[in-house]
Amino acid sequence: MDFQQPIPKLFYLFDSGTPFKQCQVCNRDLITYDKPYIIEKAIRRYPKFGTEDVVFEYAICMDCAEKQRQQMSTESMFRMEEYWTDRFNPAEHLQHSESVPLEYLMDRCALTGERRSQMEEYQIAALCQGSSLVPGQPPYLVGGMAMEQIMELMSNETMDQWNRFRDDFLGPSPEISDLLKGRPVLI
Numbered sequence: 001m002d003f004q005q006p007i008p009k010l011f012y013l014f015d016s017g018t019p020f021k022q023c024q025v026c027n028r029d030l031i032t033y034d035k036p037y038i039i040e041k042a043i044r045r046y047p048k049f050g051t052e053d054v055v056f057e058y059a060i061c062m063d064c065a066e067k068q069r070q071q072m073s074t075e076s077m078f079r080m081e082e083y084w085t086d087r088f089n090p091a092e093h094l095q096h097s098e099s100v101p102l103e104y105l106m107d108r109c110a111l112t113g114e115r116r117s118q119m120e121e122y123q124i125a126a127l128c129q130g131s132s133l134v135p136g137q138p139p140y141l142v143g144g145m146a147m148e149q150i151m152e153l154m155s156n157e158t159m160d161q162w163n164r165f166r167d168d169f170l171g172p173s174p175e176i177s178d179l180l181k182g183r184p185v186l187i
């Protein structure tokens with residue numbers, strides 16, 4: 001991605017179409033915050049109809065994200081890092097180009113290469129600071145297949161922690177599937 005690229009509209013709040021302004025956990029103002037923050041969305045797709053719903057979306061400041069990460073069991077953390085390092089390659093086929101188009105990054109899983117058109121669920125994430133993307137940290141998409149693989153690597157303790165985070169900060173969602181119930185946050 002180019003230097004100082006503005007946050008794509010895809011990472012704005014779904015309902016209002018405006019940028020995220022506050023950390024979902026501590027309510028800190030993200031525009032004046034002097035560190036990066038993460039925006040995550042979980043999406044459900046209906047391939048038959050070609051439509052999508054946002055299951056949940058939030059922004060979290062780096063301080064709160066770090067606190068969540070520290071609660072993860074050492075074993076889960078180690079497995080997750082190993083899985084991620086081995087596979088994370090959001091722009092495999094465009095390694096030599098100067099900037100990777102967002103459409104490319106948002107069309108396939110950064111871990112498995114699974115195409116979005118085949119997915120029923122996926123998550124997208126972007127690392128931002130102020131109103132820009134953090135340079136050199138392109139947004140990425142993680143598909144249902146990778147989400148399932150990651151869940152299998154996690155300890156029960158870590159899964160419980162994620163569930164608590166979801167209940168405390170993201171609220172209930174009747175539409176939520178088992179996969180997104182046990183989803184990894186903050187990755």
Ligand SMILES: [Zn+2]
Nearest residue numbers: 023026061064
């Ligand atoms: Zn926060």
